[in-house]
Amino acid sequence: xxxxxxxxxxxxxxxxxxxxxxxxxxxxxxxxxxxxxxxxxxxxxxxxxxxxxxxxxxxxxxxxxxxxxxxxxxxxxxxxxxxxxxxxxxxxxxxxxxxxxxxxxxxxxxxxxxxxxxxxxxxxxxxxxxxxxxxxxxxxxxxxxxxxxxxxxxxxxxxxxxxxxxxxxxxxxxxxxxxxxxxxxxxxxxxxxxxxxxxxxxxxxxxxxxxxxxxxxxxxxxxxxxxxxxxxxxxxxxxxxxxxxxxxxxxxxxxxxxxxxxxxxxxxxxxxxxxxxxxxxxxxxxxxxx
Numbered sequence: 229x230x231x232x233x234x235x236x237x238x239x240x241x242x243x244x245x246x247x248x249x250x251x252x253x254x255x256x257x258x259x260x261x262x263x264x265x266x267x268x269x270x271x272x273x274x275x276x277x278x279x280x281x282x283x284x285x286x287x288x289x290x291x292x293x294x295x296x297x298x299x300x301x302x303x304x305x306x307x308x309x310x311x312x313x314x315x316x317x318x319x320x321x322x323x324x325x326x327x328x329x330x331x332x333x334x335x336x337x338x339x340x341x342x343x344x345x346x347x348x349x350x351x352x353x354x355x356x357x358x359x360x361x362x363x364x365x366x367x368x369x370x371x372x373x374x375x376x377x378x379x380x381x382x383x384x385x386x387x388x389x390x391x392x393x394x395x396x397x398x399x400x401x402x403x404x405x406x407x408x409x410x411x412x413x414x415x416x417x418x419x420x421x422x423x424x425x426x427x428x429x430x431x432x433x434x435x436x437x438x439x440x441x442x443x444x445x446x447x448x449x450x451x452x453x454x455x456x457x458x459x460x461x462x463x464x465x466x467x468x469x470x471x472x473x474x475x476x477x478x479x480x481x482x483x484x485x486x487x488x489x490x491x492x493x494x495x496x497x498x499x500x501x502x503x504x505x506x507x508x509x510x511x512x513x514x515x516x517x518x
Contacts, residue, residue: 229366231314232270232307234326236492237499238316238347239264241362244500245371252310255326257456260493260501268310271326272301282405282454282468300326304334312342314365319346347498350412350431352420352506355498356380379503383420386510390422396513398423399447399480402434402455402491404468409437410453413502414495421509423449439474449513450480453491462488487512 232253233239239258242251248263255271258264280288317331328346335344345365349355356376363372398418402410411434415425426445427437434455454462466488469475480486489495489512494505 229313230311231316231366232310232312232342233258234270234302234315234317234331235347235497236260237497238318238358238362240497240499240501241359242316242366244359244375245363245366245368247366247368250366252312253306268306270303270306270310272303282403282465286403286406302326302330302334304337307334308338311338311340315342315344316362317344317346319348349498352383352413352416352502355413355502358498359500375500379500382503383506386420386506390510390514393422393514395419395422395424396448397426397446398509398513399426399442399445399450400428400495401450401452402496404452404454404465407437407439407442408434410434410495413498414453417495417502417506417509418451418513420506421512422514423509439472443474443477447478447480448485450478450486451509451512452486452488453495455496456492457490458492459488459490462491 229250230252231242231247231250233242233251234255236255236258239251239254240260242248243261243264251264251267253270254264254267256269256273258267315331315335317326317328319328332344335341343365345361347358347361349358356379359376360369360372363369400410400414400418402408402414409425409428411428411432415428415430418425419430426447427441428434452462452466454465457465475481489508494501494508
C-alpha cells in the first residue's frame with residue numbers, strides 16, 4: 229500500500245503504526261518523526277516568507293479565507309506521480325491543511341482514484357478512534373488497537389496520580405494577537421491533567437477572546453501553545469506580550485506560573501503525542517502530584 233498523508237497528525241499515526249515505509253508523500257509541515265522530513269512534500273505555504281508577528285499572520289490568513297482562497301498549495305502533478313492507494317486528509321480546520329474539497333478534486337482527477345479518508349476529531353476519544361481507523365484502512369487493525377490501549381493506560385496513570393486533588397484554573401492560549409483560547413481537545417487535556425480550562429469549552433472550536441475576558445478569568449496557570457509553533461518559536465512569540473498591560477497584571481504572570489510549550493508537537497495535532505501533552509500539562513499544573 230502507498231499512503232499519502234496530508235496532515236502532520238496522520239503522518240505521526242502512520243509511523244506509530246509501523247507504516248513509515250508505506251508513506252510515500254507528506255506535507256511540508258510533517259516534521260515528526262525525523263524520517264518523515266525526507267518524504268516528498270505535496271504541499272507548500274502560500275503566505276509570504278519572512279518573520280511575521282502573530283497579528284500579521286492572523287490578518288493574512290483571515291484575508292485569504294474571507295476571499296475564498298486557500299493558504300496551501302497542493303502539488304497535483306506529484307500526487308499523480310506517486311499513485312497513492314490511500315490519501316489521509318482532514319475536514320476540521322480550513323487553515324490547518326489543504327481543504328478536503330481540493331484534495332477530493334485532485335484525487336478524482338487521477339487515472340485511478342485512491343481511497344480518501346478525512347478525519348475531524350474534536351475530543352481525545354475521537355483522536356484515538358482515528359488511530360484505529362487509519363490502522364484499519366492500512367490493513368493493520370491489531371496495531372491500532374494495541375497502540376490505543378497503551379495510550380489509554382497512560383491516561384489512567386495520570387488520573388490515578390491526580391485522584392482527589394483540587395483542580396487548578398488554566399488558560400490555554402492557542403494564539404497571541406489577537407488572543408485565542410484553545411478548543412476541541414485542548415480543554416479536555418487540561419481537565420485530564422488536573423485543571424479547569426477557564427475560557428475554552430470542550431469539543432468546541434478554538435475561539436478568539438479579549439484581554440478583558442482573560443483578566444476576568446483570573447487563571448492560576450497559563451499555558452502558551454501557539455498553533456504551529458515549537459517551543460523555541462513560542463518563546464520568541466511571547467515577546468509580543470511585553471507591551472500588553474493586561475498580561476503583566478495577571479496573577480499567574482506575577483507568580484511565575486506561565487509555561488510556554490511545544491504546541492505543534494503536543495497540543496495542536498490530533499495524533500498520538502496528544503497523550504504526551506496531557507502528561508506534560510499534569511507536570512506543569514500539578515508538579516507535586518503528577
